[in-house]
Amino acid sequence: MIVSIIGSGAIGMFYGTLLIDAGEEVHFLCRSDYETVKEKGIFIESKLRGNKTFENIHVHKDSCDMPISDIVIVSLKTTENEKLLPVLLPPIVKKETTIVIIQNGLGVEADVAKLFPDQQIIGGLAFISSSKVAPGHILHIDHGNLSLGYFNHVNEQNIQTIVAKLNQQNIKVILSDDLNKLRWRKLVWNIAFNGMTVVLGCQTDKLMQSKDLIGLSKDIMEEVISGAKACGAELDVNLPSQMIQYTIDMPAYSPSMKLDYDHQRPMEIHYIYEEPIRIAKEAGYYMSKVDMLTKQLKFKQQFEY
Amino acid sequence: MIVSIIGSGAIGMFYGTLLIDAGEEVHFLCRSDYETVKEKGIFIESKLRGNKTFENIHVHKDSCDMPISDIVIVSLKTTENEKLLPVLLPPIVKKETTIVIIQNGLGVEADVAKLFPDQQIIGGLAFISSSKVAPGHILHIDHGNLSLGYFNHVNEQNIQTIVAKLNQQNIKVILSDDLNKLRWRKLVWNIAFNGMTVVLGCQTDKLMQSKDLIGLSKDIMEEVISGAKACGAELDVNLPSQMIQYTIDMPAYSPSMKLDYDHQRPMEIHYIYEEPIRIAKEAGYYMSKVDMLTKQLKFKQQFEY
Numbered sequence: 001m002i003v004s005i006i007g008s009g010a011i012g013m014f015y016g017t018l019l020i021d022a023g024e025e026v027h028f029l030c031r032s033d034y035e036t037v038k039e040k041g042i043f044i045e046s047k048l049r050g051n052k053t054f055e056n057i058h059v060h061k062d063s064c065d066m067p068i069s070d071i072v073i074v075s076l077k078t079t080e081n082e083k084l085l086p087v088l089l090p091p092i093v094k095k096e097t098t099i100v101i102i103q104n105g106l107g108v109e110a111d112v113a114k115l116f117p118d119q120q121i122i123g124g125l126a127f128i129s130s131s132k133v134a135p136g137h138i139l140h141i142d143h144g145n146l147s148l149g150y151f152n153h154v155n156e157q158n159i160q161t162i163v164a165k166l167n168q169q170n171i172k173v174i175l176s177d178d179l180n181k182l183r184w185r186k187l188v189w190n191i192a193f194n195g196m197t198v199v200l201g202c203q204t205d206k207l208m209q210s211k212d213l214i215g216l217s218k219d220i221m222e223e224v225i226s227g228a229k230a231c232g233a234e235l236d237v238n239l240p241s242q243m244i245q246y247t248i249d250m251p252a253y254s255p256s257m258k259l260d261y262d263h264q265r266p267m268e269i270h271y272i273y274e275e276p277i278r279i280a281k282e283a284g285y286y287m288s289k290v291d292m293l294t295k296q297l298k299f300k301q302q303f304e305y
Numbered sequence: 306m307i308v309s310i311i312g313s314g315a316i317g318m319f320y321g322t323l324l325i326d327a328g329e330e331v332h333f334l335c336r337s338d339y340e341t342v343k344e345k346g347i348f349i350e351s352k353l354r355g356n357k358t359f360e361n362i363h364v365h366k367d368s369c370d371m372p373i374s375d376i377v378i379v380s381l382k383t384t385e386n387e388k389l390l391p392v393l394l395p396p397i398v399k400k401e402t403t404i405v406i407i408q409n410g411l412g413v414e415a416d417v418a419k420l421f422p423d424q425q426i427i428g429g430l431a432f433i434s435s436s437k438v439a440p441g442h443i444l445h446i447d448h449g450n451l452s453l454g455y456f457n458h459v460n461e462q463n464i465q466t467i468v469a470k471l472n473q474q475n476i477k478v479i480l481s482d483d484l485n486k487l488r489w490r491k492l493v494w495n496i497a498f499n500g501m502t503v504v505l506g507c508q509t510d511k512l513m514q515s516k517d518l519i520g521l522s523k524d525i526m527e528e529v530i531s532g533a534k535a536c537g538a539e540l541d542v543n544l545p546s547q548m549i550q551y552t553i554d555m556p557a558y559s560p561s562m563k564l565d566y567d568h569q570r571p572m573e574i575h576y577i578y579e580e581p582i583r584i585a586k587e588a589g590y591y592m593s594k595v596d597m598l599t600k601q602l603k604f605k606q607q608f609e610y
Contacts, residue, residue, distance in 0.1 A: 199504065200604055210607055212600040219597070288593040292524070295517040299505060302515055 001025070001161060004069040004092050006085075007076035008033060010130040011102055013042050013138045015073065015146070015166070017054045022165035027058040027066050029088065034061050036135035045133075046140035049170075063088040070158050073124075074101045078108055079266040086115055093119060098154045100162070102126050102146070104190060104256070105271025106183050106279060109151040120154035123179045125186050131259070145172040147186075149179025184228035185235055187276055189243050192220040194257035194272060195293040198300055205252035214244055216289075223287040227280030257297075264305045269297050306330070306466060309374040309397050311390075312381035313338060315435040316407055318347050318443045320378065320451070320471070322359045327470035332363040332371050334393065339366050341440035350438075351445035354475075368393045375463050378429075379406045383413055384571040391420055398424060403459045405467070407431050407451070409495060409561070410576025411488050411584060414456040425459035428484045430491050436564075450477040452491075454484025489533035490540055494548050495577055497525040499562035500598040503572070503605055510557035519549055521594075528592040532585030562602075569610045574602050 004027045005016040016026045030037050041055035060066045069092045076084060081103075093099065095118065101108050102124035109123045129141035146166065148159070163173045176182055193204055196217065200207065207213040221240035228235050236242075247253075260267045273294040277287055309332045310321040321331045335342050346360035365371045374397045381389060386408075398404065400423065406413050407429035414428045434446035451471065453464070468478045481487055498509055501522065505512065512518040526545035533540050541547075552558075565572045578599040582592055 200601065202608070206608060207604070210604045212603040212607070216597055216600040219593075288524075289597045292521060292594045292597055295521040296505065298517040299512070299515045302517075303507070303511060 001071065001158065002027065002067050002069045003071045003073065003162075004063075004066055005029065006063070006072060006074050006088050006092075007080075008037070009075060009077070010132045010138050010140075011126050011128065012073060012075035013132070013136075014044065014128065014130055014140060014144065015075070015102070015126070015171075017042055017044055017052070018169045018171060019162070019165055020054055020057075021052075022168050024165060025058070027060060027069070029063055029066065030059050030061070033135040034059060040136060043137045044140060045137065048142065048144075049140065064091045066092050068092055068094050069097055070155075071162060072097055072099045074099060074103065074112070076103070077260075077266070078103050078105055078268045078271040081108065081111065085112060089116065096120070096155055096158075098122060098158050100124050100148065100159075101151075103271070104186070104268055105275060106187060107275035108271055109179070113151065121151040122148050122154055122159060123151050123183065124148045125182055145174075147174045147176060147182045149176040149182045151179055178233070180231060181228070181233040181235070184224070184231065184233040184276075185239070187228075187272070188221050188224045188235065188239055189247075190255070190272055191224050191276065191290055191293070192217045192243075193247065194255040194268075195297050196220075197255055197258040198261045198267070199293065199296045203252040203254050203258070204247050204250070208244075208248045214248075217247075218244060220289050220293065223290055224276070227276060227283075227285050227287045227290070230280050230283040230285035232283075261300065261304075267297060267301055269294060269301065273297065306376065306463060307332065307372050307374045308376045308378065308467075309368075309371055310334065311368070311377060311379050311393050311397075312385075313342075314380060314382070315437045315443050315445075316431050316433065317378065317380035318437070318441075319349065319433065319435055319445060319449070320380070320407070320431070320476075322347055322349055322357070323474045323476060324467070324470055325359055325362075326357075327473050329470060330363070332365060332374070334368055334371065335364050335366065338440040339364060345441060348442045349445060350442065353447065353449075354445065369396045371397050373397055373399050374402055375460075376467060377402055377404045379404060379408065379417070381408070382565075382571070383408050383410055383573045383576040386413065386416065390417060394421065401425070401460055401463075403427055403463050405429050405453065405464075406456075408576070409491070409573055410580060411492060412580035413576055414484070418456065426456040427453050427459055427464060428456050428488065429453045430487055450479075452479045452481060452487045454481040454487045456484055483538070485536060486533070486538040486540070489529070489536065489538040489581075490544070492533075492577070492581055493526050493529045493540065493544055494552075495560070496529050496581065496595055496598070497522045497548075498552065499560040499573075499577060500602050501525075502560055502563040503566045504598065504601045508557040508559050508563070509552050509555070513549075513553045519553075522552075523549060525594050525598070528595055529581070532581060532588075532590050532592045532595070535585050535588040535590035537588075566605065566609075572602060572606055574599060574606065578602065 005012040037059045098120040100122045310317040342364045403425040405427045430452045
């Protein structure tokens with residue numbers, strides 16, 4: 001089985017090297033990291049799993065040079081989907097290829113399906129703390145479990161192989177029929193804290209020292225739960241309290257959007273904010289505070305970059 | 306007739322000196338400005354009205370030394386009301402005294418009436434651009450009209466005298482039966498732009514360069530209009546569009562709360578935000594985005610001072 005990784009950031013390199021460890025043939029598309037990975041391989045630094053260097057990587061600058069693949073894992077930032085996927089995917093997908101989209105937000109699979117209407121698609125969410133600290137060097141801080149959900153009918157054998165191989169590597173993989181619910185559930189935390197840390201210019205710990213911001217984070221989470229409900233995803237109403245407590249208990253944290261903002265990279269506003277708002281609105285629920293946060297974020301992106 | 310000014314900032318000194326010009330006996334309570342005003346008087350710098358120095362001012366450090374007054378104009382920042390009014394007012398009010406509260410927000414008169422249940426009260430809103438640039442030195446930039454509204458039954462003769470005297474000075478004074486509507490109308494602009502310039506760290510002009518912020522400002526104004534309606538104040542539904550256009554056309558501006566924030570002074574969050582939210586909620590309408598803005602402002606005040 002051939003696996004290709006489109007988007008060799010922290011997520012793509014982490015799961016890609018796990019699959020190498022499990023014996024799969026894995027190809028990586030790298031742009032800025034190409035020379036480093038070609039020469040020195042990929043270095044995964046992890047207290048939890050041990051440090052390991054992967055040498056002799058199948059690394060490519062251009063997807064035209066990559067083999068047609070059984071599984072394509074898309075782990076780009078969603079801000080690049082529109083521009084890159086129509087170019088990168090055609091050379092490596094055949095009819096039987098399953099595209100596994102490990103990205104944040106809502107509506108990504110539907111947009112990929114517009115580009116490739118007959119393709120088999122799985123959506124995925126990574127629950128992981130990791131970051132790329134240098135070219136080809138991933139720092140894995142914690143966690144690593146993966147939730148996958150069917151967007152449409154896929155070749156069961158290929159995806160079950162991936163699940164089994166990752167399980168072998170002590171990664172818990174949930175494979176669910178309810179992708180919509182998986183995505184909405186992750187949005188509950190992501191919508192509240194990605195945006196608020198950017199707009200208020202701080203990490204999670206400072207927000208959690210303010211009873212006003214605890215209240216507001218809860219308000220926003222409750223809106224997301226109502227949005228999810230309108231879209232047919234019934235989430236636990238205790239989720240906001242649980243997530244607030246979890247956030248209070250964890251060390252100071254910058255969500256991915258805060259890191260993007262701090263480094264003046266494009267923020268994933270479209271799929272984490274605009275699409276959920278649009279989809280919930282179409283289903284009859286207007287997420288008022290989420291809309292406000294989105295407009296504030298777009299202002300920040302327009303003027304502070 | 307004896308007029309006392311409690312709160313000798315830009316508003317108090319501007320209207321106070323106009324009443325001196327109109328021949329009234331006006332007493333000023335000054336704290337930090339006392340020595341300067343005692344020695345040099347009050348200097349009003351105004352391109353519109355001409356510069357003028359007022360000498361031999363009746364200036365006092367303590368309201369115990371002030372005469373019992375026919376009219377008391379309260380032009381403190383509302384953040385000081387709770388602490389100062391119970392101390393400052395008793396020495397200068399008699400049963401017949403009318404208290405004229407020229408302050409921003411909603412609910413100020415009701416709170417003053419709790420302290421002085423039998424007192425005659427008028428609420429007032431100043432439409433003026435002015436600031437104190439040095440002790441006893443007011444820079445009057447533009448406007449100056451005053452809207453007054455009855456909170457309860459007052460001595461008509463005293464208040465009509467004030468109105469007539471200010472009219473003599475080319476200040477248009479509206480005296481209205483609908484104080485509630487006056488206050489809500491001013492809140493439409495104030496709630497949107499005071500908070501948003503603080504939270505997003507910029508002046509009005511930058512907000513108006515963003516279609517997202519134009520949209521959000523309008524959303525917030527519409528919420529305030531719905532809040533007003535719930536409270537019995539029917540405002541023109543075209544107000545948001547008009548106010549947005551007015552704000553687009555005006556030069557870069559820092560609302561008073563932005564100036565307070567920039568100088569790390571307490572912000573008038575209670576009467577401009579919390580009271581309107583509470584009062585509208587009691588009347589059956591929840592201003593969701595206004596509530597979010599309030600929580601963001603309280604966070605800013607807690608952590609960035």
